Amino acid sequence: MHLIDKRMQEDVALYKVTNILVDEVMESQYHEFGSTDSSSVPREHKTTVQTGMKKMVICVLYGVLVLLLLILLMVIGIKFSQLSKEITDVKLNLERISNGGTTSLSSSGATPVQEVPLSRLVPVRGACRDGWVSFQTSCYLLSTTGMTWSKAEEQCGKHGGHLVVLNDVVELDYISGVVNIKYNYWIGLVEREHEGHWSWVDGTDFNSTPTFWDNGQPDNWDYRENGEDCGQLHASERRKRKMWNDADCNLHYLYICETRA
Numbered sequence: 496m497h498l499i500d501k502r503m504q505e506d507v508a509l510y511k512v513t514n515i516l517v518d519e520v521m522e523s524q525y526h527e528f529g530s531t532d533s534s535s536v537p538r539e540h541k542t543t544v545q546t547g548m549k550k551m552v553i554c555v556l557y558g559v560l561v562l563l564l565l566i567l568l569m570v571i572g573i574k575f576s577q578l579s580k581e582i583t584d585v586k587l588n589l590e591r592i593s594n595g596g597t598t599s600l601s602s603s604g605a606t607p608v609q610e611v612p613l614s615r616l617v618p619v620r621g622a623c624r625d626g627w628v629s630f631q632t633s634c635y636l637l638s639t640t641g642m643t644w645s646k647a648e649e650q651c652g653k654h655g656g657h658l659v660v661l662n663d664v665v666e667l668d669y670i671s672g673v674v675n676i677k678y679n680y681w682i683g684l685v686e687r688e689h690e691g692h693w694s695w696v697d698g699t700d701f702n703s704t705p706t707f708w709d710n711g712q713p714d715n716w717d718y719r720e721n722g723e724d725c726g727q728l729h730a731s732e733r734r735k736r737k738m739w740n741d742a743d744c745n746l747h748y749l750y751i752c753e754t755r756a
Contacts, residue, residue, distance in 0.1 A: 610735050610736070611668075611735055611736035612733070612734065612735050613668060613671050613672050613734050613735055613736060614672065614734065615672060615734055616669065616672030616673050618637075618673045621634075621756065622634075622756050623635075623756060627754075628673060629756060630666070630669045631666070632755060632756050633666075633753050633754065633755060633756060634656075634753070634754050634755070634756050635659060635670070635673075635751055635752065635753055636651070636654060636656075636751065636752040636753075637673065637674060637675075637680075637749070637751055638650075638680075638749045638750045638751070638752070639749070640749070641747035641748050641749050641750075642747055642748075642750070643744060643745050643746065643747060644658075644681050644685070644725040644742075644744040644745075644746075644748075644750075645744060647681045647748075647750035648681075648683070648696060650750070650752070651750070651752035651753070654752055654754065655754055656752045656753050656754030656755075657683050657696045657697050657752070657753060657754075658681055658682055658683030658684075658696055658750060658751065658752060658753070659682050659683055659751040659752065659753040660682075660683045660695045660696065660697050660699050660704075660753060661682060661704070661707070662699065662704050663704070663705065664705060664707070664736075667707060667736060667737065668736055670728070670737065670751065671728075671734070671735065671736050671737040672734070674728070674737070674751070675749075676730065676731050676732070676733070676734050677730055678730050678748070678749045679727050679728060679729060679730045679740075679742070679748045679749065680727060680728045680737075680748060680749050680750055680751050681725065681726070681727050681748050681749070681750035681751070682726045682727060682728060682739070682750075682751060683695055683696035683697065683726070683753070684696075684701075684725070684726025684739065685724060685725050685726065685744075686713075686724040686725070686741070687724070693713075693726070706739070707736070707737075707738055707739050708738065708739045708740075709729055709738030709739060709740050710738075712738070712739060712740050712741055713739075713740070713741035714741065722743070723741040723742050723743050723744075724741065724744055725741070725742055725743075725744040726739055726740070726741060726742075727739070727740050727741075727742045727748055728740075728751075
């Protein structure tokens with residue numbers, strides 16, 4: 496009987512030890528699982544937030560870069576246009592200096608053309624619409640804003656006319672008397688088909704009208720990438736008969752429209 500009791504006591508003790516070990520193992524596994532699960536969620540959330548922020552910053556920086564490039568291109572375009580106009584003005588001034596400021600020659604250089612001083616004329620509206628001036632059988636519009644030759648011709652067309660066609664010296668002297676002498680003006684003269692073939696926009700035969708090219712003009716200056724295929728009236732420091740010049744059609748100048756009265 497004593498042996499049986501001792502045996503039972505040993506079994507009970509073994510059972511208790513086994514239960515303790517099992518509880519410890521389960522608790523350890525529970526804590527391990529719980530800690531892994533609770534820490535992984537915040538880590539994954541943090542990674543997602545960081546990735547989203549990076550993408551947002553990259554998009555913002557890319558947008559700013561594109562905007563800066565567009566602004567740079569616009570500034571370069573404006574500066575190039577201004578430079579082209581300044582170079583043309585320098586060229587014209589050099590030509591005047593070479594002539595001593597008093598005499599110009601025809602494009603062939605054979606016939607000297609004396610500078611003809613003129614007086615300021617007071618424009619009269621006459622039978623023309625508001626903003627236009629009248630002379631003989633035509634009405635003229637002197638623009639106050641500059642644009643390219645083609646845009647100027649298009650604008651004149653919207654008014655039912657075209658860029659001015661200078662048929663004779665009387666008409667040229669009238670225009671020279673009413674324009675602002677400080678500015679260049681587009682006229683309805685264009686070189687369309689091939690080099691040296693000039694024509695008037697209204698279909699008037701160019702060979703039937705007198706020519707008033709300035710010194711050495713037209714020269715189709717090689718500096719211009721697009722050539723010089725459009726006619727303009729030169730600016731001047733004092734009022735005189737305006738001479739013609741061939742210029743880059745993409746430059747912005749004032750212009751003169753003409754319609755029948």
